[in-house]
Amino acid sequence: MKKQHVLIVGGGFGGIKAALELAKKNHFKITLVSDRDTFRYYPTLYHTATGGVKRQSSIPLKELFADKPITFVQGEVTTLDRATRTISLKDGSKYPYDVLILGLGVVTNYFGIPGMQEFSYSIKSIEESERFKHQVHQQLITERQPDPHYVIVGAGPTGIELAGALPQYIREVMKKHGIRHRAVHVDLIEAAPRLLPRMPRDISRMISRRLRRLGVKIYTGQAVQGLAADSLTVNGKPIRSHTVIWTAGVTNNPFFKDNGFHLTNRGKVTTDMYLQAEDNIYVIGDNANTPYSGMAQTALYDGAYVAKSLIRKAEGKDPKDYAVKKPITVIPAGERWAAVIWGHTHLYGLVGWVLRQAADFIGFRDYQPWWKASKQWLTEFSEEESCQVCVTANAK
Numbered sequence: 001m002k003k004q005h006v007l008i009v010g011g012g013f014g015g016i017k018a019a020l021e022l023a024k025k026n027h028f029k030i031t032l033v034s035d036r037d038t039f040r041y042y043p044t045l046y047h048t049a050t051g052g053v054k055r056q057s058s059i060p061l062k063e064l065f066a067d068k069p070i071t072f073v074q075g076e077v078t079t080l081d082r083a084t085r086t087i088s089l090k091d092g093s094k095y096p097y098d099v100l101i102l103g104l105g106v107v108t109n110y111f112g113i114p115g116m117q118e119f120s121y122s123i124k125s126i127e128e129s130e131r132f133k134h135q136v137h138q139q140l141i142t143e144r145q146p147d148p149h150y151v152i153v154g155a156g157p158t159g160i161e162l163a164g165a166l167p168q169y170i171r172e173v174m175k176k177h178g179i180r181h182r183a184v185h186v187d188l189i190e191a192a193p194r195l196l197p198r199m200p201r202d203i204s205r206m207i208s209r210r211l212r213r214l215g216v217k218i219y220t221g222q223a224v225q226g227l228a229a230d231s232l233t234v235n236g237k238p239i240r241s242h243t244v245i246w247t248a249g250v251t252n253n254p255f256f257k258d259n260g261f262h263l264t265n266r267g268k269v270t271t272d273m274y275l276q277a278e279d280n281i282y283v284i285g286d287n288a289n290t291p292y293s294g295m296a297q298t299a300l301y302d303g304a305y306v307a308k309s310l311i312r313k314a315e316g317k318d319p320k321d322y323a324v325k326k327p328i329t330v331i332p333a334g335e336r337w338a339a340v341i342w343g344h345t346h347l348y349g350l351v352g353w354v355l356r357q358a359a360d361f362i363g364f365r366d367y368q369p370w371w372k373a374s375k376q377w378l379t380e381f382s383e384e385e386s387c388q389v390c391v392t393a394n395a396k
Contacts, residue, residue, distance in 0.1 A: 003029040006310065007097035009077050009087065011039055011061055013296050014103035014285035016367060017303030023068045027314035030069060031095060033087070035076040037061055039367070040125060042296060043360060046161035046332075047380070049129035050169035056379040058126050064367055077104070080259045082278070101306055102255075102269075102277075103284045103299065109249035115227035120153070120246040123162060135243055136170065140177050146170055146184050148240040151232055153224055154248025155190035157331050160207055162245060163188045163216045164333035189219045189234060191248070199329070203339050206348050210333045224248075250294075252287055264289045273321045275306055282306045290324065297327035300366060330356040 006022055008015045011034030019032045039059045048057040061072050075089035086094045108124065110116040121132040139147055150166060152159045163186055170184045188195075188211065195204045195218065208218055222234050231238040252267040261277055262270045268289035269277050275290075277283045284306055285299030292298040309319035329341040330352060338352030347355070360380065364373035 003027060004310075004314065005029045005031070005096065005098045006101065007087065007095055007099070008032045008101045008103070010034060010101075010103035010105060010285075011036060012103055012105045012285060013042075013299035014303035015101065016061075016064060017300050018101050018103070018284070018307045019065070019070050020068065020367065021304055021307030022310065023070050025311050025314070027311065029071075031071045031073060031097075032061070032065075033073045033075055033077060033089070033095065034061065035074070037072075037074050038126070039064060041363065042124075043363065044380070045123050045125075045129055046158060046165060048126065049123040049132050049162065050165040051172065051383065053379050053382045054126055054130075055376070056382070057129075059367070059376065077255060078258075080255075085280075097280075099280045099282070099310060101282045101284060101303075102287060103303065104253040104255055104287055106250040106286045106294075107253055108246070109251040110246065111249055113224055113226060116153075116224075116244075116246055119227045119229055120244045122246055123158070132243075132245065136173055137177070139242060140170075140173055140179060144179055145182055146174065147243045149185045149187050149243075151187045151189060151239060151241045151244045153189050153232075153244060153246050155188050155192075155195040155218070155220070156247060157196070157329075159188060159190075159245075159247040160195065160211070161332050162247065163211055164214060164337070165335075167215050168335065184215065186216045187219060187239065188216050189222050189224060191221070191223060193221050195220065196331075199341065200346065202346060203331075203341060207331065207333050207339050210337060210339075210348075214334050250286075256283075256287060268293060271322075274309055274319055275302060275322050290322075292324070292327055295327045295329075296363070298325070300363075301325050301327075328355075328359070330359055332356055 004027060006028045008019050011032060015032060016039055019030055022028050022030050037060060039061055041057045044057045048054060065072055075091055077087050078090050079088045086096045088094050121135060122128040123132055152163050166186050167184050195208055211218060224234055226233040227244055230242055231240050232244050256263060256269050264270060269283040269287050271277050271283050271288050275282050275284060275288060284302035286294050305322060312319050330338050332338040336350055336353045338356045340347040340352040340355055361373060361377045364376040
């Protein structure tokens with residue numbers, strides 16, 4: 001029998017999971033297209049940005065697909081031709097499909113705030129994390145003192161994770177560069193009335209208390225109005241800073257709007273009970289209008305679900321309806337502390353941190369053999385590589 005060609009666009013949690021599950025069966029020809037050649041493990045990017053090694057948050061796709069019947073293509077998708085069942089990449093190349101799975105992820109949204117895109121930092125990729133770390137080291141070398149304020153805009157999980165780790169990291173970098181101890185000011189700014197406004201109030205309260213104990217100043221209900229090279233304007237008042245990190249907003253990948261998909265008012269793609277947006281076109285993870293869209297566990301679940309549905313269809317069985325699965329939420333806030341939402345159970349402190357470590361190991365194990373996953377997980381306890389800023393400074 002001719003194999004069904006499944007084309008997967010997106011090298012994130014959902015896309016990779018779908019490819020690996022489909023590769024276990026002999027019914028399919030699998031091609032995965034991604035604009036990057038590595039898989040980003042988002043839950044640990046905040047740690048990579050504050051002293052962790054690159055390897056912790058990045059796995060080469062060719063390594064994940066080694067010895068698997070999966071063809072990897074690096075490129076940026078631009079258009080979809082439904083009539084010919086092909087997608088086109090930015091370089092002009094075209095790829096046909098019998099079944100298309102789209103898991104492109106989201107893009108940063110600066111909400112039109114003047115200067116934010118030009119002057120802020122981000123930690124949504126290894127490259128952005130390295131740029132941020134370079135700024136921290138370079139500023140300390142140049143000024144011989146910390147920035148007046150390290151300002152994090154956005155108190156979602158990423159902002160909280162970074163705020164919890166940043167004060168200690170700044171102190172470690174100061175020590176590394178021989179700078180005498182000085183106070184480190186980390187500010188966390190949120191437009192909503194409280195941290196994590198979509199989560200239970202006790203979670204917000206406990207995390208706020210934890211961050212304040214770490215020395216983080218929290219500003220809620222604050223409107224960011226603009227960013228210049230040396231200051232951030234909040235509610236009409238400037239805050240002196242050369243280091244502003246934007247973690248506040250994302251929006252759906254523009255591919256879907258540009259190619260005529262039916263979107264909700266939140267910009268998510270409408271799908272049916274099988275995660276199909278159209279006949280033989282599936283949309284998963286952050287792009288789909290599902291209750292827990294935007295979380296890594298949801299993307300994993302979606303990728304596995306679509307793969308199982310395609311396998312059932314190939315075996316002459318009816319696919320099962322998509323069933324909503326509420327993820328377990330674990331949010332670290334500083335060393336050896338995390339808040340956990342597990343159904344109606346809320347946990348805090350060291351036990352939460354242990355659960356987060358276990359979740360990371362399980363996350364790595366979803367994509368790799370146990371021995372590779374163990375090696376990947378152990379990088380959590382490794383120190384960052386020597387930065388080029390340090391090497392250059394010492395040479396002088």
